[in-house]
Amino acid sequence: MYQLSRGLKTLDFAGTKETVYERGDWPLPKLQDYFKNDTLALIGYGSQGHGQGLNARDNGLNVIVGVRKDGESWKQAMEDGWVPGETLFPIEEAIKKGTIIMNLLSDAAQSQTWPQIAPLITKGKTLYFSHGFSIVYKDLTHVIPPADVDVILVAPKGSGRTVRTLFKEGRGINSSIAVFQDVTGQAKEKAIALGIAVGSGYLYETTFEKEVYSDLYGERGVLMGGIQGMFLAQYKVLRANGHSPSEAFNETVEEATQSLFPLIGEKGMDYMYNACSTTARRGALDWAPIFEAANRPVFEKLYESVKNGTETKKSLEFNGRSTYRTDLAKELKEIDEQEIWRAGKTVRSLRPDAK
Numbered sequence: 001m002y003q004l005s006r007g008l009k010t011l012d013f014a015g016t017k018e019t020v021y022e023r024g025d026w027p028l029p030k031l032q033d034y035f036k037n038d039t040l041a042l043i044g045y046g047s048q049g050h051g052q053g054l055n056a057r058d059n060g061l062n063v064i065v066g067v068r069k070d071g072e073s074w075k076q077a078m079e080d081g082w083v084p085g086e087t088l089f090p091i092e093e094a095i096k097k098g099t100i101i102m103n104l105l106s107d108a109a110q111s112q113t114w115p116q117i118a119p120l121i122t123k124g125k126t127l128y129f130s131h132g133f134s135i136v137y138k139d140l141t142h143v144i145p146p147a148d149v150d151v152i153l154v155a156p157k158g159s160g161r162t163v164r165t166l167f168k169e170g171r172g173i174n175s176s177i178a179v180f181q182d183v184t185g186q187a188k189e190k191a192i193a194l195g196i197a198v199g200s201g202y203l204y205e206t207t208f209e210k211e212v213y214s215d216l217y218g219e220r221g222v223l224m225g226g227i228q229g230m231f232l233a234q235y236k237v238l239r240a241n242g243h244s245p246s247e248a249f250n251e252t253v254e255e256a257t258q259s260l261f262p263l264i265g266e267k268g269m270d271y272m273y274n275a276c277s278t279t280a281r282r283g284a285l286d287w288a289p290i291f292e293a294a295n296r297p298v299f300e301k302l303y304e305s306v307k308n309g310t311e312t313k314k315s316l317e318f319n320g321r322s323t324y325r326t327d328l329a330k331e332l333k334e335i336d337e338q339e340i341w342r343a344g345k346t347v348r349s350l351r352p353d354a355k
């Protein structure tokens with residue numbers, strides 16, 4: 001199925017040839033040797049900082065964390081065993097000590113802190129992102145890296161929480177990699193090695209622009225925004241037609257997450273369809289194109305909103321506020337308090353494995 005040449009595999013993805021890099025080509029001694037003279041300075045300790053930082057540390061690399069002193073992240077980093085003055089520092093100090101600067105601040109914070117951070121990214125250091133955001137939307141973020149450093153990207157395609165759990169299970173998340181600036185000639189190899197270091201299993205090559213467009217689009221679409229909207233619409237129609245909350249929840253969310261969607265994950269849509277009744281198959285085959293047609297214009301609009309920077313502007317404005325945590329929490333609480341998710345709590349509490 002694939003040809004192996006010096007650690008890269010060319011695979012056929014539905015008729016398109018693409019290059020993939022894998023962990024198997026980076027045994028731990030090689031990885032440790034590759035980074036033996038480096039200090040990975042991980043700036044920011046949100047979901048990704050946590051997952052990538054702990055994985056790189058467990059891989060035996062020299063990792064330090066830089067966050068605002070006494071903020072929420074500082075506390076969380078200490079809980080995870082990062083020690084103030086040894087492996088945990090204020091942002092600017094960590095950057096000074098690091099050779100590879102992994103900017104895992106929130107995208108809004110990357111832009112806000114850039115004027116302080118930029119002068120510290122000196123020749124010889126490497127600048128690393130997990131999102132194309134700051135670089136691609138430079139007209140809005142004003143993040144323009146110095147010309148004499150390598151600028152690379154490793155973007156795990158999943159939550160930082162699963163970056164950690166998949167690594168601990170000996171698996172590894174899929175990540176995208178890209179090079180924006182290569183001054184050493186080593187940028188791509190460094191991106192690959194760092195991708196493995198932070199816990200990826202497979203690395204897929206892309207560009208900063210393709211990564212950020214697809215990422216912003218996907219999370220607003222099917223992964224998060226789209227699924228919440230679709231679940232809610234289905235649930236509300238069931239309720240309006242006299243179905244109980246438990247019935248509406250079971251038929252919308254519980255069956256999806258506990259039974260049918262994992263089958264898609266394991267073996268694809270065709271497999272899931274075949275695992276359901278012929279009655280279900282006939283109806284789903286008829287209705288899928290209707291849903292596609294109804295959703296297509298929404299997805300077109302969303303992609304445009306990503307591409308023209310509208311989504312970026314909103315994110316920078318909202319998440320740049322000092323109250324970003326409580327502002328987000330307020331709206332998330334509104335979701336948590338929707339009847340559908342309240343009903344879900346009771347349904348989940350009845351699962352055989354619920355404590």
Ligand SMILES: NC(=O)C1=CN([C@@H]2O[C@H](COP(=O)(O)OP(=O)(O)OC[C@H]3O[C@@H](n4cnc5c(N)ncnc54)[C@H](OP(=O)(O)O)[C@@H]3O)[C@@H](O)[C@H]2O)C=CC1
Pocket residue numbers: 043044045046047048049067068071072073074103104105106107108109112113130131133155156157158159160161
């Ligand atoms: N979450 C995920 O799973 C994924 C994220 N990414 C990307 O990884 C990067 C990090 O994302 P994520 O881990 O989710 O982190 P968040 O977006 O949740 O950002 C959290 C970090 O940003 C810091 N921060 C926020 N505002 C400021 C500020 N004004 N000044 C200084 N620090 C600030 C926080 O510190 P404090 O606690 O002090 O506020 C915290 O350490 C982003 O580029 C994101 O797009 C990529 C793939 C998946």
Ligand SMILES: CC(=O)[C@](C)(O)C(=O)O
Pocket residue numbers: 156157158159160215219223
């Ligand atoms: C987890 C992930 O990849 C997201 C949804 O794009 C994000 O958290 O930004």
Ligand SMILES: [Mg+2]
Pocket residue numbers: 156157158215219
């Ligand atoms: Mg993503």
Ligand SMILES: [Mg+2]
Pocket residue numbers: 215216219
């Ligand atoms: Mg994202």
